[in-house]
Amino acid sequence: MRLEPVCRREMHYDPNAAWLRPFGKKEGAGFGYGEGTVKGPRLRGKGVWANHPRRREDGVWCPDCHGFTTTDDAVKILFTIQGYSIDESTPTVRRALEAAIWFHAQDERYRWLNYHMCIGEGEIDEDHRGVVVQCQRGREQGRGCFAEDRVGEAAVGVV
Helix, strand or coil: CEEEEEEEEEEEECCCCEEECCCCCCCEEEEEEEEEEEECCCCCEEEEEEECCEECCCCCEECEEEEEEEECCCCEEEEEEEEEEEECCCCCCEEEEEEEEEEEECCHHHHHHHHCEEEEEEEEECCCCEEEEEEEEEECCCCCCCCHHHCCCCCCCCC
């Protein structure tokens, strides 16, 4: 299996976010939202999103981000990003991001996204309220995705 690029998502938090430590100094919760852009070989557009992460006792934030992208051809595609955000050793406040990404597309041109759990890798720049995520999907060498080849057919076990 090889990884194939889907898109690069650049997201910018609105300054009116809330990052709290309601149970002491370690565990936390937050809520933020914003806008961003998506650029890729088959997926391009602009999007809006909201993130309601929790912070574990070990300092790892667990993003729970939901939003939608409006493609350059005016199609709306939902997305979910969930994973781990871990402090990096850099002069500025940066966090590494590892995530699973799911898409939900109704338009036939983008339904191929419905059949992949994508891998997201990126970085959060807390000083500038920015997030960059590279999204990739797994592909078997020399073949397409089994489910993608059978869009519209009955699922296994369905009569």
